[in-house]
Amino acid sequence: MNNDDPLDKTTEISGELTESGIKGKTNLRALAAIDRLLGNVLDYFNPRLEDKARVERAITDGKVLIIEALAQDRVREVGRSRDYKEINTIEVVRESIKELAAPTATNNASDETDVEIDPDWLNYFESYSEKASTTNMRSFWGRILSGEIRRPGSFSLTTLRVASELTQQTAKDFQELVKLRMDGFVFSSEKEPRLGFDALMQLQAAGLIQGVEGTGVIGTPPTTDGEKYPAVMVQSKVVLFHTKHDIAFSGYILSAAGEELAALLPIDAQGTIDFLVKSAPKVAKITLNEIRLLSDDEWEVGGEIAILKSPKPKDDDN
Structure with a gap:
């Protein structure tokens, strides 16, 4: 597998999400964040499903059809253009899924909140995470994303700015x-x-x-x-x-x-x-x-x- 190929990397995300066991509201927020950060693949994939309920079941069950659609379409385009900002974002998302699926990660009542991640927060997060070109910084931003997915509001916009200005x-x-x-x-x-x-x-x-x-x-x-x-x-x-x-x-x-x-x-x-x-x-x-x-x-x-x-x-x- 080519480690520099974003298609390969996103296909790996697919497998990791399938095996993660992330469930409930945390899973819904995870898929919504991935969709927002890696492209509007829900819109791409929606016509292949019969109705909204089926979309929700697919997400809740941890299916990766949405990510597979991204792998087949969006990331091929990224690979051709060599857009390293999007490649960095893909790697950050991958790290967040690893963190969410880690054995030490536990679900609690706060994980099951109905609160969604603020779209403005995701906009700011994307502008910072796309600059994460090293393994350590991708892991760092991945942990921030997973923390916000678990409990929306965990990291303020000020904290994102402070984090973005840190030297290694x-x-x-x-x-x-x-x-x-x-x-x-x-x-x-x-x-x-x-x-x-x-x-x-x-x-x-x-x-x-x-x-x-x-x-x-x-x-x-x-x-x-x-x-x-x-x-x-x-x-x-x-x-x-x-x-x-x-x-x-x-x-x-x-x-x-x-x-x-x-x-x-x-x-x-x-x-x-x-x-x-x-x-x-x-x-x-x-x-x-x-x-x-x-x-x-x-x-x-x-x-x-x-x-x-x-x-x-x-x-x-x-």
């Missing part, structure tokens, strides 16, 4: 920095900075973080309702500091755009836990606990999973 180095630095984070806050130590000052200033100038000047913003973790111990949620676990004293950690606040983009990137859970333990040397006992979810916005500390730091003899921080 700044994007790489951002990905490294947000590995250790809690909500809209990234952890970093002045004594052991995770990035150089110039790199941090670039991230701030790009509109991703705030508070670089000076020593950084101080973040204080919330106190649990039970034993009144400070606690930090790290993914599906809680780091619990067995002390009645306040605890603060240094770091930087994510901007609105930074927080939206950080949601695309993984958290280094173990690295975050290690950083938290190391940053609280005066706390005698630190444990890793389960989380008991009370609602979408509320949680409490559950049972102890592991002791991260044990009190020394005669050590009483409480």
